[in-house]
Amino acid sequence: MRDNGAIAVFGATGQQGGAVVDALLARRARVRALVRTPESDRAQALAARGVELAAVRIDDPASTVAALEAVDAFYFMTPEADNLEEVEEEVRVGAALVDAAAAARVPHVVFNSVFGADRFTGVPHHDSKHRIEEHLKKSGLRATMVRPAAFMENFATVMAPSLEDGTIVVRMPLPDDVPLKMVSIKDIGRVAAALLLGTADVPGGAVEVVGDEPTGPRIAAAFGAHAGLPSRYEALPLSVLRNDLDEAMFRQFAESSESPADLAAVKAVEPDVLDLAGWIRSTGWTAPADRARS
Ligand SMILES: NC(=O)c1ccc[n+]([C@@H]2O[C@H](COP(=O)([O-])OP(=O)(O)OC[C@H]3O[C@@H](n4cnc5c(N)ncnc54)[C@H](OP(=O)(O)O)[C@@H]3O)[C@@H](O)[C@H]2O)c1
Incomplete structure (x- = not known):
């Protein structure tokens, strides 16, 4: 890790990214949120807690690459998709973020995927995450997949x-x-934060968070x-x-x-998982x- 670099978070104004920010701040990490609307109430609330804001636009790769310069690690989730068109948009967003991380040579990328996305399952908004995982693996970046079950x-x-x-x-x-299979969003944040900060590692570079x-x-x-x-x-x-x-x-x-969940693997990262x-x-x-x- 580079000394005292920031941890970049995409989705910080949302549920999972917000939980990642909470867990990182609780561990006194420097956090840079990649946001599309820095002036929004949610982005400003993050800034008030000491989070750096970097304005990004997915269709402007230079903005994302610049936001990822010199960070120690990068967390990203992908937005909800309710139809097949949005599924394609989700893959486009995820792939663009991976490409930007590769261009910025980010040392470690944590992708907030979904349970079961190690393969195609026929669920369109899960298969989208499998496609992003595959894109990330091919990028050559050091990557860890955090695959949460349904939210409690x-x-x-x-x-x-x-x-x-x-x-x-x-x-x-x-x-x-x-x-x-279910998990609290707070625990998704804690697991991702431990991986981003390098205080935990997971075998095979992936953990099903249940x-x-x-x-x-x-x-x-x-x-x-x-x-x-x-x-x-x-x-x-x-x-x-x-x-x-x-x-x-x-x-x-x-x-x-x-197939029962591997609770021991989750507890190895977050012993107090709810x-x-x-x-x-x-x-x-x-x-x-x-x-x-x-
Ligand atoms: N519901 C479940 O039980 C469950 C379980 C596992 C996985 N998942 C998956 O979790 C994901 C949703 O996560 P969530 O609930 O944490 O999301 P969320 O609360 O809706 O937050 C979405 C975040 O993405 C940001 N965003 C969206 N599009 C963007 C863009 N084009 N440029 C920049 N930022 C953008 C939003 O920023 P703004 O503030 O600017 O809008 C916000 O920070 C979905 O992929 C879903 O499939 C859900």
């Missing part, structure tokens, strides 16, 4: 449990007996236990999903559940208003 934070938003007639209810398009893998009934029970209430899980059909990409993803979740019960406690989650009684 989804249970605070799109998959939030409800309270119905005094019972906590969790519904997902996943059969009762299928474990769902903190827990409970089935639907166990997920419901974890929320119920926290609230001191009974719980119920209801498996929904795949047809409830908003698009084909998510349908392919939930099919893949069921397939990948056949399981679902720990994540629920850490958020201070409380049961929502009762639908049946409101």
